[in-house]
Amino acid sequence: MKRLPVTFWTTLFVTLVCVALVALDFDRSWLARKVLLEQTERNATNLARAMSGHADDTLRAADTCLTDLEERIEVDGTGPAQLQRLHRLMVDHVRTLPQLNGLFFYDETGRWIVNSRPRLDRAANNADREYFRYHREHRDAGPRIGKPVASRSTGRWVIPLSRRIDKPDGSFGGVVLATIDIEYFSRFYAGFDIGNNGAVALLSDDGTLLVRRPFKSESVGISSVRTPLYDAYTRVARTGTGEFRSTQDGQVRLNSYRPLQHYPLFVTAALSKDEVLAHWWHDTLVRTAGVLLLAGLLALFGQRLVRQMRQRLRAEQELREARDVLASLNVTLEKLALQDGLTGLANRRQFDVSLGNESSRAMRQGVPLGLAMIDVDHFKAYNDRYGHSAGDDCLRAVARAIRQQTPKRAGDLAARYGGEELAVLLPHTDAAGTEAVAERMREAVAALRLPHAGSPLGIVTISGGAAAIVPRRGIDHAAVLVEHADRALYAAKATGRNRVMRHAELRET
Numbered sequence: 001m002k003r004l005p006v007t008f009w010t011t012l013f014v015t016l017v018c019v020a021l022v023a024l025d026f027d028r029s030w031l032a033r034k035v036l037l038e039q040t041e042r043n044a045t046n047l048a049r050a051m052s053g054h055a056d057d058t059l060r061a062a063d064t065c066l067t068d069l070e071e072r073i074e075v076d077g078t079g080p081a082q083l084q085r086l087h088r089l090m091v092d093h094v095r096t097l098p099q100l101n102g103l104f105f106y107d108e109t110g111r112w113i114v115n116s117r118p119r120l121d122r123a124a125n126n127a128d129r130e131y132f133r134y135h136r137e138h139r140d141a142g143p144r145i146g147k148p149v150a151s152r153s154t155g156r157w158v159i160p161l162s163r164r165i166d167k168p169d170g171s172f173g174g175v176v177l178a179t180i181d182i183e184y185f186s187r188f189y190a191g192f193d194i195g196n197n198g199a200v201a202l203l204s205d206d207g208t209l210l211v212r213r214p215f216k217s218e219s220v221g222i223s224s225v226r227t228p229l230y231d232a233y234t235r236v237a238r239t240g241t242g243e244f245r246s247t248q249d250g251q252v253r254l255n256s257y258r259p260l261q262h263y264p265l266f267v268t269a270a271l272s273k274d275e276v277l278a279h280w281w282h283d284t285l286v287r288t289a290g291v292l293l294l295a296g297l298l299a300l301f302g303q304r305l306v307r308q309m310r311q312r313l314r315a316e317q318e319l320r321e322a323r324d325v326l327a328s329l330n331v332t333l334e335k336l337a338l339q340d341g342l343t344g345l346a347n348r349r350q351f352d353v354s355l356g357n358e359s360s361r362a363m364r365q366g367v368p369l370g371l372a373m374i375d376v377d378h379f380k381a382y383n384d385r386y387g388h389s390a391g392d393d394c395l396r397a398v399a400r401a402i403r404q405q406t407p408k409r410a411g412d413l414a415a416r417y418g419g420e421e422l423a424v425l426l427p428h429t430d431a432a433g434t435e436a437v438a439e440r441m442r443e444a445v446a447a448l449r450l451p452h453a454g455s456p457l458g459i460v461t462i463s464g465g466a467a468a469i470v471p472r473r474g475i476d477h478a479a480v481l482v483e484h485a486d487r488a489l490y491a492a493k494a495t496g497r498n499r500v501m502r503h504a505e506l507r508e509t
């Protein structure tokens with residue numbers, strides 16, 4: 001499988017980190033929102049429970065007064081002394097129970113008989129009130145909670161709580177009424193922290209709105225039957241929570257609703273979802289902006305890093321290629337510098353270096369160093385007859401034959417010494433050995449049988465001069481060796497060519 005480049009992994013890593021950052025932040029925000037909404041729902045439920053208990057207690061205290069009054073009227077009658085006592089009792093109750101706006105007793109015609117007010121308006125008549133008509137027509141003994149009305153005696157909004165009075169014969173004997181101040185509930189509800197857009201309300205089971213915060217007098221007594229909240233209360237469950245849009249102000253709220261324990265009423269506490277989530281939105285937007293900025297910076301740095309890595313990798317690749325080109329160029333240059341272009345043998349420069357090195361080595365080791373100087377016979381004539389280019393070909397052929405005959409020991413070197421003159425350096429070789437090698441070379445060239453009309457033999461031949469010395473310190477042995485070999489070559493030329501001569505002095509060494 002192809003290995004993916006490091007830039008790919010870096011890009012992948014940076015991308016993953018960025019995505020993980022954003023995903024973690026999103027998850028955290030969503031969890032915070034969930035927790036906040038759950039907390040809000042719990043708050044609304046606790047509020048509804050407190051309201052329900054409070055309303056129950058409020059009504060029960062008022063109802064207890066009514067039961068007390070009912071019993072006294074039915075047992076003691078309504079003589080002047082009894083009425084006076086009833087008046088005192090009513091005043092007492094209203095003083096001690098802050099929720100009570102007033103206590104009243106009307107006879108069977110609706111006439112005001114006694115109440116908790118200091119002055120009694122005997123001309124007033126409440127026979128037209130809904131609760132009065134109800135008790136006149138129904139015999140049930142339980143208390144009745146009526147629709148809120150503006151009190152005739154005080155002008156304040158009150159909730160009527162009433163009970164029927166029976167005469168000893170069981171016929172209708174009038175109504176005792178407690179009016180409960182809506183203000184009392186409003187004051188209690190004002191103490192709740194429901195934010196700016198929260199709402200709480202007390203409603204009767206028939207859907208009539210009794211008290212609401214925020215308070216609007218035109219809302220008191222209206223019907224909530226066609227609201228999603230009432231629908232849920234009557235059709236789904238009498239205790240529950242839900243998200244409903246208010247028909248009063250159009251706000252979506254988290255509602256918790258529950259009935260009163262002893263009276264046909266229910267309460268609802270509703271907290272505005274938008275308001276609850278406003279802080280969360282603010283926090284989330286600020287943090288998300290931060291996280292996005294961070295991720296953006298990371299991506300930017302990552303991108304720069306990857307670009308730099310790419311550039312570096314490209315530069316490294318280019319460097320490697322340049323180095324390879326340079327290396328091969330160097331090899332070529334080296335070869336060019338050390339090789340003779342025409343014959344492919346070592347050039348004069350390499351010959352001189354090798355001669356110096358081998359001479360020193362031979363001196364250190366005390367061994368002989370042999371040198372054969374070789375020259376093509378009558379080469380001028382060859383050139384003249386066959387042309388310079390053919391002369392070059394001839395030189396190449398001679399060089400090839402000499403290279404083939406050059407021993408392959410370390411240090412053995414065949415070189416073009418200059419013009420048509422060649423030199424063969426043979427370390428560890430004495431004069432006889434050198435002569436033998438040169439002789440083999442001569443034979444090999446003759447065996448080529450290259451035609452040479454300018455030569456008495458009719459073929460290309462070579463002459464060789466062989467010499468060897470054991471170099472000693474203090475003398476330029478290299479120069480001496482070349483001179484000896486040259487002299488031997490000269491002798492070979494002088495004595496007829498196509499032969500190899502050994503330098504005479506060497507025989508003495």
Ligand SMILES: Nc1nc2c(ncn2[C@@H]2O[C@H](COP(=O)(O)OP(=O)(O)OP(=O)(O)O)[C@@H](O)[C@H]2O)c(=O)[nH]1
Pocket residue numbers: 342375376377378379380381383387388389390391392395418419420493497
């Ligand atoms: N074609 C060709 N000729 C060369 C080259 N180098 C030297 N020569 C020729 O080799 C000839 C050498 O001639 P000489 O040194 O006078 O002697 P020769 O004709 O070989 O006669 P002997 O050496 O006495 O047998 C000259 O004519 C040079 O021009 C070369 O690279 N190519």
